[in-house]
Amino acid sequence: MITEEQASQAVAEILSSHKKEKKNLIPLLQEVQTSLGYLPQEALQKIAGFLEVPEVEIWGVATFYNQFRFVPLGKYHTRVCMGTACHLAGGKLILEALERELDIKVGETAEDGNFSLERVACIGCCMLAPVIVIRDKIYPKMTPFKVEEALIPYKQEPQGEKS
Amino acid sequence: MTFEEINNKAKSEWEALQKGTYILVGTATCGRAAGALDVVDAFNKELTRQGLEVPIIQVGCTGLCYADPLVVISKAGSLRVVYANVTPEIVPRLVEGYVAGDDPCLELALGTLEGGGGEAIYIPELPRFEHELRLILRRCGYIDPENINHYIANGGYSGLEKALKMSPEEIVGELKKSGLRGRGGAGFPTHRKWELCRKARSTPKYVICNADEGDPGAFMDRVVLESDPHQVIEGMIIAGHTIGAEQGYIYVRAEYPLAIERIQIALKQSGELRFLGDNILGSGFGFHIEIAAGAGAFVSGEETALIAAVEGKMSTPSPRPPYPAELGLWDKPTLLNNVKTFAYVPLIVKRGADWFASIGTEGSKGTAVFTLAGKVASAGLAEVPMGTTLRELIYDIGGGIAKDKQFKAVQIGGPSGGCLPETLLDIPIDYDSLREAGSMMGSGGMIVMDEDNCMVDAARFFLDFSTKESCGKCTMCRLGTLQMLHILEDITAGRGTIGDIDLLLALAEDVKIGSLCGLGKTAPNPVLTTLRYFRDEYEAHILEKRCPAKVCPNLTAYYILPDKCERSCEHCVLTCPTEAVKGEKGEIKFIDQEKCVNCGTCMDVCPPEYDAVIKLSPITELPTEDVAGKEKSIEQQAKQVA
Numbered sequence: 001m002i003t004e005e006q007a008s009q010a011v012a013e014i015l016s017s018h019k020k021e022k023k024n025l026i027p028l029l030q031e032v033q034t035s036l037g038y039l040p041q042e043a044l045q046k047i048a049g050f051l052e053v054p055e056v057e058i059w060g061v062a063t064f065y066n067q068f069r070f071v072p073l074g075k076y077h078t079r080v081c082m083g084t085a086c087h088l089a090g091g092k093l094i095l096e097a098l099e100r101e102l103d104i105k106v107g108e109t110a111e112d113g114n115f116s117l118e119r120v121a122c123i124g125c126c127m128l129a130p131v132i133v134i135r136d137k138i139y140p141k142m143t144p145f146k147v148e149e150a151l152i153p154y155k156q157e158p159q160g161e162k163s
Numbered sequence: 164m165t166f167e168e169i170n171n172k173a174k175s176e177w178e179a180l181q182k183g184t185y186i187l188v189g190t191a192t193c194g195r196a197a198g199a200l201d202v203v204d205a206f207n208k209e210l211t212r213q214g215l216e217v218p219i220i221q222v223g224c225t226g227l228c229y230a231d232p233l234v235v236i237s238k239a240g241s242l243r244v245v246y247a248n249v250t251p252e253i254v255p256r257l258v259e260g261y262v263a264g265d266d267p268c269l270e271l272a273l274g275t276l277e278g279g280g281g282e283a284i285y286i287p288e289l290p291r292f293e294h295e296l297r298l299i300l301r302r303c304g305y306i307d308p309e310n311i312n313h314y315i316a317n318g319g320y321s322g323l324e325k326a327l328k329m330s331p332e333e334i335v336g337e338l339k340k341s342g343l344r345g346r347g348g349a350g351f352p353t354h355r356k357w358e359l360c361r362k363a364r365s366t367p368k369y370v371i372c373n374a375d376e377g378d379p380g381a382f383m384d385r386v387v388l389e390s391d392p393h394q395v396i397e398g399m400i401i402a403g404h405t406i407g408a409e410q411g412y413i414y415v416r417a418e419y420p421l422a423i424e425r426i427q428i429a430l431k432q433s434g435e436l437r438f439l440g441d442n443i444l445g446s447g448f449g450f451h452i453e454i455a456a457g458a459g460a461f462v463s464g465e466e467t468a469l470i471a472a473v474e475g476k477m478s479t480p481s482p483r484p485p486y487p488a489e490l491g492l493w494d495k496p497t498l499l500n501n502v503k504t505f506a507y508v509p510l511i512v513k514r515g516a517d518w519f520a521s522i523g524t525e526g527s528k529g530t531a532v533f534t535l536a537g538k539v540a541s542a543g544l545a546e547v548p549m550g551t552t553l554r555e556l557i558y559d560i561g562g563g564i565a566k567d568k569q570f571k572a573v574q575i576g577g578p579s580g581g582c583l584p585e586t587l588l589d590i591p592i593d594y595d596s597l598r599e600a601g602s603m604m605g606s607g608g609m610i611v612m613d614e615d616n617c618m619v620d621a622a623r624f625f626l627d628f629s630t631k632e633s634c635g636k637c638t639m640c641r642l643g644t645l646q647m648l649h650i651l652e653d654i655t656a657g658r659g660t661i662g663d664i665d666l667l668l669a670l671a672e673d674v675k676i677g678s679l680c681g682l683g684k685t686a687p688n689p690v691l692t693t694l695r696y697f698r699d700e701y702e703a704h705i706l707e708k709r710c711p712a713k714v715c716p717n718l719t720a721y722y723i724l725p726d727k728c729e730r731s732c733e734h735c736v737l738t739c740p741t742e743a744v745k746g747e748k749g750e751i752k753f754i755d756q757e758k759c760v761n762c763g764t765c766m767d768v769c770p771p772e773y774d775a776v777i778k779l780s781p782i783t784e785l786p787t788e789d790v791a792g793k794e795k796s797i798e799q800q801a802k803q804v805a
Contacts, residue, residue: 021475022474022475022476023473023474023475024475025475026455026456026458026472026475027456029458030417030456030458060477061475061476061477064460064477064478064634065457065458065459065460065478066458066459066460067417067458067459068458082379083379083380084379084380084536084537084574084577084608084610084624084625085379085380085536085537085542085610087379087624088537088538088610088612088616088621090763093761093762093763096760096762097740097762100740100741100760101740120418121377121379121418121459121461121628122378122379122380122381122382122418123192123196123418124192124193124382124385124418124419125192125193125196126228126380126382126534126536126537126542126610127193127228127229127231127536127542127543128196128197129536131196138195138196140196140197143763143764143767144740144762144763144764145738145740145764145767145768148740
């Protein structure tokens with residue numbers, strides 16, 4: 001975990017590398033999220049101050065786009081593709097299986113911080129449908145049963161680094 | 164350096180490469196998902212182990228996605244051999260056999276790129292290539308997208324060189340004669356946009372490339388940008404020269420990190436050779452391109468909404484007119500085209516409008532790029548002349564329906580398009596025929612559905628997507644689609660009434676009329692086309708509480724046939740995630756309907772020689788004592804949702 005101080009310093013560095021132009025708002029949000037993993041309220045306040053734009057407008061933009069998150073992700077962030085090809089191949093069953101196995105709902109992060117679950121529109125690997133992505137690893141042609149299997153290594157070694 | 168010098172240098176680099184042995188590995192996102200990077204590692208290791216110095220080039224996608232990871236081994240004076248579904252395990256064999264030796268390992272090959280391979284398939288003679296005509300895909304998968312010289316040596320930037328010697332009027336004239344229409348979906352004549360921008364008096368002007376490919380199930384633009392990004396950049400520079408703009412933006416969705424990376428490299432290399440920057444090729448004309456990374460909003464594909472996103476605002480559309488050609492980015496004249504539209508421009512300039520206009524149909528010229536996915540046997544990418552029929556695309560190129568299932572529908576154009584039935588498979592693919600059939604060209608995503616797909620559920624899926632992605636500006640789009648979604652949810656859950664169909668039709672009209680932009684205007688299309696062509700499925704759901712494809716969970720139940728159950732096997736019991744399958748060892752297994760969540764695992768794991776698990780719809784086909792359990796489970800789930 002990064003401390004509040006580190007986070008605040010990271011945001012300050014990102015701000016200093018950009019011009020004070022409204023068109024930089026989305027790149028700023030993206031860079032802060034890449035650095036901190038999510039968008040804490042303090043960061044949004046700082047961006048608002050920097051761009052001299054009302055905070056409500058920053059919130060408006062940040063909540064409009066699907067990419068932005070306001071809670072930290074789990075250590076093993078899991079994305080379920082819900083594109084057309086994945087849906088037709090049973091994507092909803094895969095999502096339900098993950099919710100069941102991880103005991104969280106889509107959009108949530110587990111209390112112990114290990115897993116978080118997100119649905120995404122399409123990751124463009126339609127011939128491998130249905131797919132899930134744990135961290136950056138793509139698991140192709142899933143079934144509810146294969147979901148259980150895929151999660152085993154992550155559940156067993158919550159401390160171990162999995163690529 | 165003059166263009167000639169640049170060109171000569173690139174050509175000699177390319178020719179030197181052809182004189183030796185080299186390995187191509189397709190590492191576009193699709194290849195990576197199938198494990199292409201592991202294959203690259205395996206080649207590196209094996210070559211080092213054997214002390215061989217052979218270049219491994221990471222290329223884009225050839226469109227044969229079903230064959231990923233795809234590897235080509237090219238040897239001077241010998242066959243170029245294509246290997247499909249390569250795993251790290253067979254890499255040593257390929258290195259030993261063909262890289263180091265003379266055995267092309269044809270038993271592992273998909274085919275060869277030259278004739279004379281004996282019994283091996285000659286790839287250009289595959290049935291799919293009888294229909295394909297590759298213009299903007301022709302280099303994809305064969306050149307290094309991160310090496311500008313590969314692009315130049317294969318005809319790149321010669322269109323720009325020619326364009327810089329032409330007047331803007333001449334270029335617009337060529338585009339007009341070529342008949343090129345926008346490849347983003349709506350099919351607006353490209354020359355008219357360019358002419359409007361050229362004539363606009365206000366300055367500065369801007370060029371924007373729309374790479375916000377948001378249709379779930381479409382990935383043509385991603386493949387073009389990951390495999391051959393320079394052609395898009397070249398098209399944008401020609402656009403800048405034509406309309407008098409000095410600044411361009413490529414708006415790419417953030418979900419495509421590899422595309423962004425490869426465009427960045429391409430922009431840098433293009434700048435180094437002075438195709439970008441001030442005074443391009445000594446012409447006095449200057450042009451710069453920046454990347455704007457989208458943050459995830461389907462509506463951003465609409466041009467006015469995209470402009471708002473580049474400006475750093477919420478991506479909501481504005482009424483047109485005024486069109487972006489007059490009042491666009493920062494209220495300045497702005498030319499906005501799709502990735503593929505820009506990619507065609509250098510070709511048209513170089514080879515002439517007459518050549519381009521000779522391809523395609525009366526109203527739709529050139530080629531169309533499609534992604535084929537869903538229940539098709541060979542999923543991937545194809546480029547065909549306009550006018551090719553859907554049947555040719557699905558059966559000859561896509562290899563027909565996977566697993567010998569029955570074709571049901573093809574969905575074209577994503578959430579804005581429609582589902583077309585078998586009877587319409589012989590219509591030609593062009594803007595006007597597809598629109599007449601109730602669908603649209605869209606950006607080119609094509610999803611094939613088979614007998615196991617429920618059309619009501621498909622319509623519900625697309626509407627759910629549109630509802631989530633509606634920006635909320637127009638009431639009918641925000642709330643009308645939501646009401647339609649609720650009606651569809653009722654129908655799929657067995658709560659529909661026959662009056663719902665008329666209500667859906669009426670709402671669909673209202674949503675179309677009451678929405679400002681394409682998202683809302685086309686959101687009802689999946690519902691309208693499924694109602695038009697598959698009304699019987701809606702009626703079965705409503706009147707008989709039956710889902711013909713046995714998909715909708717409230718109308719479908721899993722059942723173990725007692726006389727087929729093998730008794731001693733326990734696959735279903737052990738794998739059921741909710742412990743709904745019961746029965747002691749040696750006894751007939753049965754499903755506790757109250758606990759069953761319809762995941763289908765028992766059906767998947769039941770050995771094919773027993774094949775004891777079946778799906779039943781309506782649920783009243785279950786034995787009487789099980790129906791109550793199923794009804795209870797439906798009730799519980801409804802409560803949970805509430």
